[in-house]
Amino acid sequence: MTPLQHALDLAARGIATFPMTAGKAPLAGSHAVKDASTDPARLAELFAHPRATLVAIATGTPSGVSVLDVDRQHGGLSWWESNRHRLPSTWAWRTRRGGLHVAMRHRQSLRTVELDKIGKGIEIRSTGASAIYWPCTGLPILCADAPAAWPEWLLPPPKAAWTPPAATPWAGDDHRARAYGMAALRRAVERMAIAAPGTRNATLNRETFGLLRLTSTGGLHAGEIAEAMAHAAIAAGLDRREIEATLRSALSARRAA
Template identity: 30%
Template sequence: MAHSPSLETEALRYSGEFGWPVFPLAEGSKIPPAGTRGFLDAVTDPHAVASAFSRFPRANIGIATGNGLLVFDIDGRNGGFESIASLKAEGRPFGHCPVARTGNGGRHLYFAIHEPIKCRTGIWPGLDIKADGGYVVGPPSRIGASKSGTGGSYAWLIDPFRTPLPPIPDWLLTELRPKAIAAKPIDSSGSPFSAVRRLDGLARFVAGAASGSRNAALNWASFKAAELIRQNQIGTSEVVGTLRTAALNAGLDIREITATIESGLHAGIEKGGSANV
């Protein structure tokens, strides 16, 4: 039987070979030990790494993201795999990259990034971005069962020691760049056509969502569409009508559709400030 590398050994490999800053996480957990500062304590110097993990001999591995590393976090329990399938069907693939299975059965896709990108939660249903100011749990860490899942070990499915980190796909980089920069030409023109195109894209995402993730896709699309309403780029009735049609085409029940759209729009409006819905 092959010898399983220790957590400290793997932490030293990540920092030494890739320059990924690492830090201890509590045993069997995704959170830092009490009295530590989490990713703010992340280091790459081998002596500092060894010292940190000697304080917590059973610690899991935290890998600080940002500074050249971006991790695409797929949560299979909340429609992440269905979202990935929908994105690929739209011609937005991720390509070949290092992939880790998470303790709760999700996936982490590892990419190189060469500009500042912030962490994003729920960019699509079940999909998060770990970048500047974030971290992920590194293999072979192990987490216990919780409300979030059954727990288990993190493991490489595609090993970064054999598969170099590719650059983040261009289409994803465009999506992640600060909205103020990407949206400025559209917003300054005041043209309603850009809003219509954005709403149409949200509707196509809902209509193409896989079974089991359609309601989550509709909620996410409604939340995103609320931005168009807040900016007075499009009317509420047009948003509701377009998303309702897409959801009906996807096979959702009309009562479920109405409640989900209302919930998503309300959350989106509340996040962006007061507005009449």
């Protein structure tokens, strides 16, 4: 079977895929996991690239399966031998370097976990990540059973909540500018807290950039703007990494304006 045929076979089972090169790199000009699809016409277009050698599964929400990656080179087989009896019979295949990819049904609470965080040589691939479907290169499927439920004991603990650092209290003397600034800040926080999915980063950037104009009047200072907008972004569902990156971008853009 060609890589495209494997991708089409997976698509028929609701598994979204995208192509990678033989070196496990995204194709030049591609958007990697964001390109993943189950549409036959789209897959034919993606896999028409001459370097489309490997089939990568978009794990998590796009495909409904997450993957337990047992990395042989980092000692994952020891963990596997100790814990395999606790795992259900489920879809699994051999990897190029002698490890395992064990696919189970995705759970909304399941997040990607980096190598060695839950066990030596073990990684969890969930939404936003991917896993190579090595049978597309001739490596064996070790178990063809339907993906089983992800076991409770293998759920990673939730990330610790993040609280933005407190800003220095305002110490200006222009109370009219202060009242105007605080009113603008309240409105911006309200808009951020109810921003719809897909618009949250842009809303955070836009509202923060707009508020930073008021630092020149003395009504607000950058620290309190960042603190308030970060709390609103947390309420909207953004994580720390997204919030910090967006706030840095807004602050940099304002300084350059």
